[in-house]
Every structure is written in C-alpha cells, then in structure tokens.
Amino acid sequence: MATAYTKHVVFDQNGGTELFGSIIHGGLTHRNSVAKVYWDHEVVEIEETFKDLTEDEIDDLLADDTVVGAELDVDTETGLIGGKLYRSDDRSQVRILAIPMEELIVPPFIRCLRTSPLIAHRQEKSKDELIAEGFDKALVRKLSDGKDDELENDPERLNRLADIGGDTFISDPTDNQSGTRKHVVYETYARIDADGTGTKLWKIIHCGDVVLDREQVARHPFVSYAPLPTPHRFWGENFAARVIPTQNAKTVLIRSILDHAVVANNPRYGVVKGALTNPRELLDNRLGGLVNVTRQDGIFPLPQAPLNPFVFQTIGMLDDDKEDVTGVSRLSQGLNKDAISTQNSQGMVEQLISASMQRQKTMARAFAAQFLAPLFLEVYRLVVENEKRDRIIDIAGSWVPVTPSSWERQRDVVIDFRLGYGEREQRAQEYVQLGTMLAQDPSISHLFGPDKRYNLYKAIMETKGHRDVAQFLSDPKTTPPPQPDPQQQLAQQQIQHQMQLDDRKQALAEKKAEQANQLEQLRADMEARFKTLDFTIRTHDQERKAAETENRIEVSQVEMELAQAAEERAADENVKATAIISPNG
Structure with a gap:
C-alpha cells in the first residue's frame, strides 16, 4: 500500500x-541533473455563491469543516437565505521539480550532494510571487527595484536556449512594474553554527542582502543523477x-x-588562347548553356x-x-x-x-x-x-x-x-511455464487456488505491458462465486436425485440384509438358549431326583432314629414303672 x-x-x-x-x-x-523534492503547503480560499436556501440547508453548509466564513442575506418576503460562502481548500502535496543546472550552486570539490556543506537553489521570482508564498510583506518591500539579470545572462542558460532564440534579448513588458519585476532569490542549505550550539543544517532564503526566512532542517531536498559518474566527484x-x-x-x-x-x-578548364569567342559563357557555367569556340580542342579540363x-x-x-x-x-x-x-x-x-x-x-x-x-x-x-x-x-x-x-x-x-x-517477453514466458507446471502437479493443487492463479495471470499481463488488468480479470477476493448454468444445475439436480435414490435402495438392501442377519442371529440365540435351558432343566430334574432320594433316605434314617428313640423311651418308662411298683425291690 x-x-x-x-x-x-x-x-x-x-x-x-x-x-x-x-x-x-x-x-x-x-x-x-538534479530534482528538488519538497512538501508544498498550499491552502486556497474558494468563494461560492448560493441563494434561496432554508436555515436547515444553511446549517448543513456551515457544518462543513472546510467552510471558513460566510456572508448571508435574508429575503424578508420569502425567508430564504442567499449570500457567499468561503471554503479553505488544502492542496498541499509533495512537489518534484527538475532544476536547470544554472539554478544550482554547489562547491566544485564536493563528492555528492549528501555530504556537501553548501547547496543553493536560485530562482527568478517577483515580489507578488514572494508575498503569495507567505513571506513577510515588509521584508519583500525592502528588495531593490532594480532588475536582476544574473540568471538571464548565465552562459549555461544561454547555451541551453540558443537553438530556440533564447540568446536574443527580448524586453519583458512586466519589468517596468515593481510587483512583477523578477529578482533572483536564493534558497541556501548550509551547515553552519548559527546559534552557537554547533554546526547544523540551516535553510536560508534571501534575495541580495535581505533574509526572507531561515530555519533549521534535517536534510536538503535535492536528488541528483549522473549517467556517467566519476569517482570522488x-x-x-x-x-x-x-x-x-x-x-x-x-x-x-x-x-x-x-x-x-x-x-x-x-x-577547372584550360583554354587555348583565342579559342573562345566569349569567355563569359564558360565562366557562367549555366546548366545547358552554350560555349562558342573557334577550334575543337580549344577547351580541356585540367587533371x-x-x-x-x-x-x-x-x-x-x-x-x-x-x-x-x-x-x-x-x-x-x-x-x-x-x-x-x-x-x-x-x-x-x-x-x-x-x-x-x-x-x-x-x-x-x-x-x-x-x-x-x-x-x-x-x-x-x-x-x-x-x-x-x-x-x-x-x-x-x-x-x-x-x-x-x-x-x-x-x-x-x-x-x-x-x-x-526481449526480457519482458522472456519473463512473461517464464510465468506461463510456471503456471503450466503448477497446474499439472496434482499434489499441490490445493496450494494453487483461484487467488494464486489470478496473481500469476496478473503478473503475466503486467509484464507484457497491460496495466489495467481489471478490464480482463476480476479479483477472486472481491468477486462472488459464479452462478451455475440452469440446465447444468437441473442436470446436476437429476444426478443428485438419482444418486440419492441409489443410495436409498442400497441402504434399504443393506437394512434388509442386516435385519435378516439379525433374525438369523436371534434364531440361533434362541436355539442356543433353548438348549441351554433344556440342559439346565434336565440337570435340575436329576438334581431334584437325587435330592428327593437323599431326602427319603434322610427321612427314613430320621424315622428309624425316632422309632429307636421311642423304643428306648418306652423301655425307660417301663423301668421307672417297675421301680415305682416295687419300692423295696
């Protein structure tokens, strides 16, 4: 940017x-050759007239930052406002001027402008021009009214303008006017100790012995070019x-x-004495002219x-x-x-x-x-x-x-x-070959997108001299995606529908196969579970029968034990009864 x-x-x-x-x-x-690069501070006041505006419209005009003043005139019958408006137009910008060499003054021993202790730019300006540039009117009026022909008679200027009649003096009718008479004004950049604080770069504008302005600056505004430079000069x-x-x-x-x-x-010719009747006919040397001779060998060219x-x-x-x-x-x-x-x-x-x-x-x-x-x-x-x-x-x-x-x-x-x-054509051909190589490499297709292609084609066109690329190509960053053709879009939709239908059929077949597999798996699981349950029932039945057998045996044993205990109890009771009956026994 x-x-x-x-x-x-x-x-x-x-x-x-x-x-x-x-x-x-x-x-x-x-x-x-030398160019002067500087910031030109220029503010122009523009006068505008207006009429039949309302108060709101006037307020909108005066709200502009560029408005510096106004003269208003109110119509008592209609209430509308007219008048003049003054705007301040800031036209400040960088100025670059090619300086004629007779206007530049530098020491002859310098190596370059950057290290020169003194550089001066002299120009012809009138008092009116100096006042318009903002210099103090009192200082400008101190300039002498005499004509300064220092630049007008400069040999380098006369030599530069010789082929167009510039060396012929022609009086300027404006020289009789004090405000328009030209004066040689010097804009000097010198490294001096102006205030006792050390050597610094100062810009001094003066005409004769009148100093119009001076200020300390960081650098001078001149840039030079020597096609055949000489070292150390x-x-x-x-x-x-x-x-x-x-x-x-x-x-x-x-x-x-x-x-x-x-x-x-x-x-030159040799003439035999008496061979010419009129010598002037030979001296005139007219094209097709006649020379009367008295003898055939009377005239002969000299070797x-x-x-x-x-x-x-x-x-x-x-x-x-x-x-x-x-x-x-x-x-x-x-x-x-x-x-x-x-x-x-x-x-x-x-x-x-x-x-x-x-x-x-x-x-x-x-x-x-x-x-x-x-x-x-x-x-x-x-x-x-x-x-x-x-x-x-x-x-x-x-x-x-x-x-x-x-x-x-x-x-x-x-x-x-x-x-x-042919370097432009060669460079453009290199770009074309590079684009072909990148487009044919599928491994980097994701790296060579539309924006990269646009930059490549733009470089090719600019190399060939076509600066206005926007007339032929649009930047992908600022261009919406292209809209598809309706027929192509309909064909794509049909293809998508067919693909969706095929996907659904395939999904349905897969679902049926999956359900069949699930049903078969369930059947196998049920059979396995039935066999397991049958085996478990049989095992439980056998265990039940064994348990019943064990229970019967245990019950028989208990009954036998109970019977035996009863018999023992009865025997004991009989012994007790006998004892009771026969106490002396």
Whole structure:
C-alpha cells in the first residue's frame, strides 16, 4: 500500500514520466541533473455563491469543516437565505521539480550532494510571487527595484536556449512594474553554527542582502543523477567530451571528401588562347548553356588528383574508435539488415542486441541507484511527516483508503530491474511455464487456488505491458462465486436425485440384509438358549431326583432314629414303672 501511494504521488501528482525524461536528458547533456523534492503547503480560499436556501440547508453548509466564513442575506418576503460562502481548500502535496543546472550552486570539490556543506537553489521570482508564498510583506518591500539579470545572462542558460532564440534579448513588458519585476532569490542549505550550539543544517532564503526566512532542517531536498559518474566527484562525464576529438578528425575527412566532390563536379578548364569567342559563357557555367569556340580542342579540363582511398578507411577506423570510447555501438541504434540471415539464430541476434545495450543498462542502473531510490524514499518520508488526511487511491482496480501518517518512519527501497531486449517477453514466458507446471502437479493443487492463479495471470499481463488488468480479470477476493448454468444445475439436480435414490435402495438392501442377519442371529440365540435351558432343566430334574432320594433316605434314617428313640423311651418308662411298683425291690 505504501509503494502504491508513493507511485501515485510521483507519477499521478507530479508527472513522473515527463520528470524522469527531463532528468535523464539533463544528465546526458550536462553531466549531471538534479530534482528538488519538497512538501508544498498550499491552502486556497474558494468563494461560492448560493441563494434561496432554508436555515436547515444553511446549517448543513456551515457544518462543513472546510467552510471558513460566510456572508448571508435574508429575503424578508420569502425567508430564504442567499449570500457567499468561503471554503479553505488544502492542496498541499509533495512537489518534484527538475532544476536547470544554472539554478544550482554547489562547491566544485564536493563528492555528492549528501555530504556537501553548501547547496543553493536560485530562482527568478517577483515580489507578488514572494508575498503569495507567505513571506513577510515588509521584508519583500525592502528588495531593490532594480532588475536582476544574473540568471538571464548565465552562459549555461544561454547555451541551453540558443537553438530556440533564447540568446536574443527580448524586453519583458512586466519589468517596468515593481510587483512583477523578477529578482533572483536564493534558497541556501548550509551547515553552519548559527546559534552557537554547533554546526547544523540551516535553510536560508534571501534575495541580495535581505533574509526572507531561515530555519533549521534535517536534510536538503535535492536528488541528483549522473549517467556517467566519476569517482570522488559530483560532476560526471558525458559522451560529447569523449568523442569531440574523433568528431573533429572525422569532420576534416568528410570536408575533404565534399571538397573533392565539388571540384570533381566543377573542374577547372584550360583554354587555348583565342579559342573562345566569349569567355563569359564558360565562366557562367549555366546548366545547358552554350560555349562558342573557334577550334575543337580549344577547351580541356585540367587533371584532378583522385581521392585518397585511405580516407574511407580512416573514417571507419574513427567510427570504431568512437564505439570503443563511448561503449555505444551501431547495434544500439538498430540491427543492420545484413546481421539477420538464415545463418543467424534468434539467440545470436538477442545476444548481439543485449551486448549493444550494456551502456544503456549501466546508465539505467545508475539512474535507479542514484536517483529513483533516494527520490521514492524522500517522497515516502514527506508524506509520512506531512500528510495528515486520509487519501483514497486505486490499487489493483479497487479504491482503497490509506493513512500515510500512521506508517513507519523509515523504510528501505528496492528497485526491480527489467532491462534489455526481449526480457519482458522472456519473463512473461517464464510465468506461463510456471503456471503450466503448477497446474499439472496434482499434489499441490490445493496450494494453487483461484487467488494464486489470478496473481500469476496478473503478473503475466503486467509484464507484457497491460496495466489495467481489471478490464480482463476480476479479483477472486472481491468477486462472488459464479452462478451455475440452469440446465447444468437441473442436470446436476437429476444426478443428485438419482444418486440419492441409489443410495436409498442400497441402504434399504443393506437394512434388509442386516435385519435378516439379525433374525438369523436371534434364531440361533434362541436355539442356543433353548438348549441351554433344556440342559439346565434336565440337570435340575436329576438334581431334584437325587435330592428327593437323599431326602427319603434322610427321612427314613430320621424315622428309624425316632422309632429307636421311642423304643428306648418306652423301655425307660417301663423301668421307672417297675421301680415305682416295687419300692423295696
């Protein structure tokens, strides 16, 4: 989300494509180019008129936080209200400007802008512009009314504008007005000890000897790019400085070829004395003109030395030397028709073109490392520090609210390189092969779902240059599941009913078989129980009979014992009776 919003600030709010073109062109022509990245605090007051509104409608309007004032006029007859409304429109945002090199002042000995003790940005501004930017009117009025032509006569500016007539002085009609006359204003970033607490970075805005503003800052707002950097130097090199000697030598040789062609087409003639009736006819050299002679051999061309054949070889040698010095070959401008034939494969042609683009790749990597990464990081820092409102941006075809003030204060920047001939097609083909491989592997089918497929197809389309993926594919996360076809749905329902009927038949057959098994098991259990009970009854009957036999024996024994006891008792009674009858006995 942070990356998408930073890209939105760079490309949508500041025209990143045109900005990058200016920076790259400036670096190639001036050995270095610089962009200024800063937070522009801009609040515009907008006046709106309204009429015939009720009190409730007026209350709704005034409840808006952007309303800073109003002038109301009540109609006494209708009771409706009209008037003016003043809104405060906050248009503050990050600004990125490509600075002409004549406006930048740096010490010549610095290695890079980050460690420079002094950086100054000078611009032409009028008093009205300074007051509109919020500077103190009393300080602005102290500026001299004289015209400042320091930048107007700068040699680098005159050279940059020479091909469009910029070196011709044209008076500006607004220079006669004090408020619109241009003054050179310096925005200087210097490491100084301004308050006796140590060396710190200060931002000082001044014009002449008038200091308009000063404040302590944490960093300067400049980012630079050198296409051909030189170690330990801020200023790089350019191709012109490398090929000027070669071009001078080539100019001399080409001039000699042209002079020889002119002499060959317009040779000098020898004339025999008295052979011409009118010498002016030969001097005029008109196309189809007549020359009257008195004798046939009266005019003859003077011999001309032939052109040295080593001139063309020398030009070819200079071209080869130029390619060796600059690293830019003919292949970087397009393939020669002789380079493509049936004997050369596609891989060989791609290798030739890739080899010719090494210098461009080197400059592109320098652009990414020197300029893009610091630029995006500075833009990110500025929005985190100053963007207090919530923003809504388009991310992957959906409007998403973002709150930059809640993001982290520090982040790294990673640049993804896609350079060279056919690399986009090669990368897209790799994605296609990857998708085919993943789709054919059933063991990871659960890992390669619709969302993963969508991300893969999106990467393929974006690699091929189709940015608006939402026109062709919908994100599965925001898309409801597809509705089935009615006929297919009816067929599926019939299949489901048939499957349910088959399931019921199978369940019924299984239930019948289970009941039969249960009945058979019950029958077997009953038979086993009957046999067990029969055996138990017989066993009990035998035990009963044995017990009855034992009881009879025991009863007989008891009866015998009782009888014997009775007999013994009777005998005892007889003895007692005898004793009673015969007491003397």
